[in-house]
Amino acid sequence: MESYKHEIITRNRQHFDLDFTIRFDLIEHTNFFSPYHWHNHIEILYVLSGRLELNIENSTYVLQKGCLAIVNSDMLHSTKLRGNVKHILFQIPASSLNEIEPDADSYIYTQFLSKDESGELGSILLKMLEAEKSGREGSKIKFVSLMYELLYKMVTSYRIKSNFNEIPKSGRTAVNRLSPVISFLEKNYKKEISLSHAASIISVTPEHLCRLFKQYTNQTFTEYVLSLRIASFYRDLRNTDDKLNVLLENNGIKNYKVFLREFKKIFGVTPGKIRKTAATRN
Template identity: 50%
Template sequence: MEAYKHENILHKRQFNLQFSIRFETVDDVNFYSPFHWHNHIEILYLIDGEIDFKVEQRKYTLTDGDMIIVNSEMIHSSKLCGHANYILFQVPLSAFEGIYEDVESVRLKEKPDTAETRQLVASLNKMLSCVDDKKEESRVKFISLLYDFLFVLLSSYQVEQTKTTGVFANSGINRISPVMSYVEKNFRSKISLSDAADIINVTPEHLCRIFKKYTDMTFNDYLMSLRISAFYQALQTTDKKISVILEESGITNYKVFIREFKKTFGKTPEMIRNEKKVAVTG
């Protein structure tokens, strides 16, 4: 099951910076984020638990002590297998404005080895200690550590680009991003391929071709994935009837939905709902 959307990154820690970052320790259970992309460099370090992570067609199973670096505008998804505790760091390319002009063409090593991970997480922990310190001087120290960290990434973790991982690939994502945004906002309603194609003034057939070319997935897979994600989150966080959640998630073909849902989670919605009840009462 493959799909993506553009993700808007918001401040999680306020430092009055001229750009928005997300930097925090996350404790979560059974979270599913379908394919998406953003104009940020993202680093995830797994403290404990297990996360199935996918960057384009590359699959990773992250366990305790693993790290993943997601380059800007790379489509990626994640699925937590039960409970997971991790450090999440996301910084926009705008942080490099006036400092490193060619940052859009930079590609960083996606899967650091054990020694590299130790080096990077040590820096992240120093930054976290400044975030938690209420002294005003710690804000200054945080900014210093932030750019030290970015320097290490740029100087030690750059990798050689290929045609499919460089600017060429990104231009394709940007071309169909209006379609992604439209579907992300309207997936709960009836959406036709023709409506989506009109957004970028192409035929439905051409949209199918370029969507597949630049994402290696179909338009319908993308739409279904957003609906599955919305359904799954509601299943976890509300006590609404499954039939109601289906309708609210824009799902009309139950047979197709159940098949794709089981591909993603290995279980039916009823099984997940029952597991939740046992966990609450147990």
């Protein structure tokens, strides 16, 4: 009688594994603001309705229905939503693509695609959303297959440079220079912050630190710190019943006149108006 034995399959390094975490969400938000930040993920934003303002370093893009943006990894960027906005957000670690495509984590992709230019990628994202929500048998496999189709299209049709070294004053340079300061500010923005102390973190003069912020974020150092405080204030405004003066104090905001001017510039209305609107909806 012929005998059979169990075969142990070992992983061949010529192939790749899928052991990485992605984020894929349908987001609907009103008057949202995210200050400059960065991450080692490639991020795709596809707007389904409303208007989203995206800043990548000192470039500004306005995304309306059908527009798509690709934020390359290690690029300083911020987002602003005026009014109600619905969009798809997809994030994948840049390094995860190296298992499939050598050096893929250093690719540079087109940053902005108009409605006419984004059809191909937008269509795949919508199919991914449908698969993610369907719950039908095989939907997870369908989602993963669409994800790799999306990545294939990005690499073959929307890659504009091979690596960061080919782009002078790249986002990676900005992150390398500013990340220690930004990390410090994100942890301490509610406290008194000295420009000279922040500059000492990366061993530059206060004047030079101001130039770096202006060059890479199109904001002054003071404006950036205020943007962190405003974003935190807004979250508290929407999620607590604390009085406005308490929220101001809790977020390190002392100059109300400057704060109110910048808040209205970002959200289009006063904090009181936002709170009234939220209370009406509830």
